[in-house]
Amino acid sequence: MSAIPGLGSGGGIQQILQLRQQIISRNDLLRELHTAPGTDAANPVGGAQQPAGGFASSLQNALNGVSAVQQKSEDLSVAYEKGEVTDVAKVMLARQEAGVAFEATLQVRNKLLSAYQDIMRMGV
Known part of the structure; x- marks a missing residue:
């Protein structure tokens, strides 16, 4: 088995x-942010x-x-x-997180x- 180039025997694995x-x-x-109280707009009881x-x-x-996620990514x-x-x-992780947040917002x-x-198309 050949070693992966650029990785040392112990330092690369640690990284x-x-x-x-x-x-x-x-x-x-992220999971905590999505399940934090007050951010669940789909909860009919809270609404x-x-x-x-x-x-x-x-x-x-x-x-x-x-x-805030986009600003953190930019910073x-x-x-x-x-x-x-x-x-x-x-x-890279911050940029991906900002991209996913933006895409979700767009959806x-x-x-x-x-x-x-x-x-608006419904008849009265």
Whole structure:
């Protein structure tokens, strides 16, 4: 079996294990964010207890979260370009996270627009 180029016998494996651990911890953090109380807009019981602005505030919180993820990604990218951050995996992960958040937001927007158009087409 040949060795993978660029990886030493012990240092490369340690780096891979550290990257794996970082990915797992980020995944756990994302899972916590998605299951955090107050961000579940699909919960009908929570929606019934909130005032009429509950949906709007939930949507605003979600958009603020996406904006924060994108800003963090931009900050890490700029820091990497300046040489302040040397962990390219961290930068790439932040950019992917921002891309996924934006894509999810775009899909939600498309669904809301489609629902609005369906409602407008309904006869009275």
